[in-house]
Amino acid sequence: MEARKSSAIQPQMFQFVDMDELVPKKHILRQLNEALDFSVVHDWVAPLYTERTGRPAADPERMVRLMLLSYLFNHSERELYQLLSMHAGYLWFCGLDFESVQRPSPNRPSLPDRTTLVKTRKLWRKHGIFEQMMIHVVDQCIAAGLVKPDVHAGVDGSQVRANASVHSLQEITLAPVHSIEEYLSELARQDQDEMPVDPKKEDSDPPPSSSVRSASETTRLQEEAVHEDFHGKKFSNATHRSVTDPDARLYKKSKGQEAYLRYLVHNVVDVTSGVILSTQASLAAGTAEREISLRQLAALRFQHPTIRIRTVSADKAYGTPEYLGALFAQGMIPLVSLRNLEL
Template sequence: MKSPKNPSTQPRLFQVIDTEDLIPPHHILRQINETVDFSAIHDWVAPLYTEKTGRPAADPEQLLRLMLLSYWFDHSERELYEILPMHAGCLWFCGLDCESLLHPDPHHPTLPDRTTLVKTRKRWRQHGIFDRLMTCVVDPCIAAELISPDVHAAADGTQVRANASIHSLREVKLAPVETLEDYLARTAREDEQTESPTADRDPVEVYSPLIHRPSSKSMSSLIN
C-alpha cells in the first residue's frame, strides 16, 4: 500500500531533544570525554583571570574543547564554526545543544565568538599554557589508543568493492593529519602573522578643514 502524501512539511513547533541520547556509547568523543579530566584546566588558567572585576569570560574548558576539535578533525576556526551547528557530537562535546545556538541564553552555555577562540589561544600561548594544555589532553588519548600518534595524510579516491561483512565494521580511532608538534608550530606562526600593534586601538576621528558643514542659517539662505 502506498503511503499517504504528507499534507505538510512544516516541522513540529515544539521539540524536546536530549543531546545526550543522540551520542552512542562507543562514539569517539564520548570515549575521550570519559578518559580526560578537563576540569584541571580551570586551575591552569586561574592566574590569567580576575575574580571581581571585568565581564564574565568565556568558559576556558569549552574553549579548549573547541581547539581540540579543530586539531583532531583538521578544521580551521572558520570551518569549525560552519560545521558545528550540524554535528550533534561536537555540540555535545562542547556542552552545547541546538537551542544554545538558535536561542542563546546568558544563563546557559553559549557558543563563544570565533575571535574569542583565536584571542584566547594567543593569550594562553603568550603565558606558556596552550602547548602544555594540548599535550596533557592528547597524550592520555594516545595512551588509551583513542588517537593515533601517526600522521595519516594520504588519500585515495579509487572506488573498490569491499570484501568485508557489514558486521565486522568498527569505528577507527582519530588520526590527525599532522602531529601535535606541527600543529602547535603552525598555529604559533598564524598567531604571529595576525598580530597587529594597532588592532586593539580605538579608531581616531580625523578632522579635515576642507570639509565645511554649512550652518542652519546658511542652509536657509540657500533654500530661499
C-alpha cells in the same frame, strides 16, 4: 493518481531532544570525553583573567573542547562554527544543545563567539598553556599504565608545507644606512610636516606620503612576483624571504625532492604504546631535527620524572657523531643507522 507528498518538515511547537541519545555509543568523542580530564585548565588560566573588570570569561574547558574539535576533524575555526549548529556530536562534546546555539540565554551554557576563541588561543599560546596541556595528557597516559616506566622512544621530524607559494619570494634588501646629516634632515622634514596647516591651503590636496607610496610599491612588487617567470633563477634562504610567510624556509630532505616553503614538526613517540610524548614545531633547517630532539629528550626527564628513556630509534639523518655522543651522555642507547658514517 498518487498524490505527491511534501518533503518539507512541519515545525513543531515543542520538541524534546536528548543530545546523549544522538551520539553513537562508540563514537571517538565519547571515548575522548571519558578518557580526558579537562577540568584542570581552570586552574591554569585563572591568573590570566581578573574578576573585577571586564566581562566574565568564557568557560576555558569549553574552549579547549572547541579547539580539539577543530584539530581532530580538520576544521578551520570559521568552518567549525558553521557546522556546530547542525552537528549534535560536536555540541554534546562541548556540553551544549541546539537551544544553546539557536536561542542563547545568559542563564544557561552558551557558545562563545568565534573571535573570542581566536583571541583565547593567542593568549594561551603566549603564556604556555598548550605546553601544560601536553604534559598533563602524557601524565594521564602514564597514570593509566599506557606508558610504561621504561620507555623505548622514537624521534622524527616531519615536513609541513607552509601556506605560501614560492612566487611570494622576494630578495632580501638591507635597510639603507643614513649619515647623521641625512638623519637630522629627515627629522627636520618630519617636524615641518607636523606644523599647523594654513587654513587657506586646507582645501588643497596633500601630497602623497611616503607610507602610502611604500604600501603601493609593496603591492606592485607582490603582483609582479605572482606573474614573474622564475625559470633559470636561483633562490636560497640566505638571499630570499616570502612576503606571505617570512618565517617559512625553502627546504627539502633529499636531492631528488623539490624545495618548497616548509616548517618542521618534531615528535618524540613511545614506540611501545604509540603515545606522543613531546611535539614541537621549528623553522626548517638542516640540523633542526637533531638539535630539537635532544632538547625534547632532555626536557622529558624533568617533565615526567617517573619514566626513563632507555633507547632512542631514529633514521640515518640522526646518525652523526655529535648526536650519538649526546644520547650516550644522557644515558640513552641510540638505535640509529650508521651507514656512510666514518668513526
